[in-house]
Amino acid sequence: MDQSIIISKNIKAELANAISECEHDKLFVLTDVTTREKCWPILQDHQSLKDAQPITIEATDTHKNLASLSQVWQSLQAGGATRHSCLVNIGGGMVTDLGGFAASTFKRGINFINIPTTLLAMVDASVGGKTGINFGGLKNEIGVFNDARFVIIDTNFLQSLDALNLRSGYAEMLKHGLISNEEHWGELLRFDLSTPNLDRLKNMVAESVQVKEHIVKGDPTEQGLRKALNLGHTFGHAFESFSLKGALPSSNSGNSTPALLHGYAVAFGLICELYLSAVKLGFPADKMQQTVRFICDYYGTYNITCNDYPELISLMMHDKKNTAGIINFTLLGDIGDIRINQTATEEEMKEALDFFREA
């Protein structure tokens, strides 16, 4: 199905249009408790939403689970939803992933509209058709590919977003810059993330979404090209899982570092994978250094020691992106020169981690 991605100029009009295009008998609005408080007030007086039935779930990825999904299905059922009803998801990637999956499965699928309210959801999660929930301790274990009919992106929602989540989403934008072209990459590195100018950000968000849209259109079900979007994510997922273990109260590791937000883990993963790109594929050292400096300035660092290497490498071995037990990387020969299905030796991976620690 084709999805219309709208960079909002007038959300009232665009939403009214989207809702009228999605012919429906009943309308439902899904938020989490936080977006209910911070984002819903911006939309609730809109005429097009006046009859919408609200559904509110708990916030954050921990609640992207079967219990919340069941709550949404039950609310749809109790509210008299039919195959011709429509669901509007207002929230971050957690709400758009879970709401998208709930809509895709209810009565074999009803229309849904995404209104992403975090930067990560705007440039990444709400676009590209991946929906789902976490299950059995595994992230995004259950889900389907299915597009929202409309994605309406309004950066005004970012005014209430905290700096950590803003930076987290920005890491995916950096990734999009690296896999697209030098101009976009340069613009991203010149942006001042400590006092973000939301007007300027808006243009960059539009460009960033186009990068993702272009790649997803070329490979909707991740057979090849879509792997470009995995840049930074092989090391990134390992850092993320590693930090989650450290953050568990029951952990015996003595590592009390809090869990990393996804984008922070990706930013650190980008450092490692740019290093591999430089030594294996000749990615220009100056561009690597500029990117690394930006990441260190705004994302700080993450404390690991060489004693942590075996565990990090083992986490990468178990990444679902691998086939036949070989760790799969997406690397770059230069900005925009994407090389999928790359491998690295254990020695090279350790060097990349050394480089990360010294950065």
Ligand SMILES: NC(=O)c1ccc[n+]([C@@H]2O[C@H](COP(=O)([O-])OP(=O)(O)OC[C@H]3O[C@@H](n4cnc5c(N)ncnc54)[C@H](O)[C@@H]3O)[C@@H](O)[C@H]2O)c1
């Ligand atoms: N489908 C995909 O292609 C894809 C891609 C990347 C990530 N994801 C998924 O996205 C999720 C992460 O998304 P996220 O980073 O947006 O997290 P999130 O949805 O959990 O949002 C982070 C926090 O910000 C709050 N929030 C949202 N909008 C706000 C606003 N405007 N002002 C103040 N607070 C606000 C949320 O309530 C939440 O507490 C993960 O579940 C991940 O698996 C999916």
Ligand SMILES: [Zn+2]
């Ligand atoms: Zn990501």
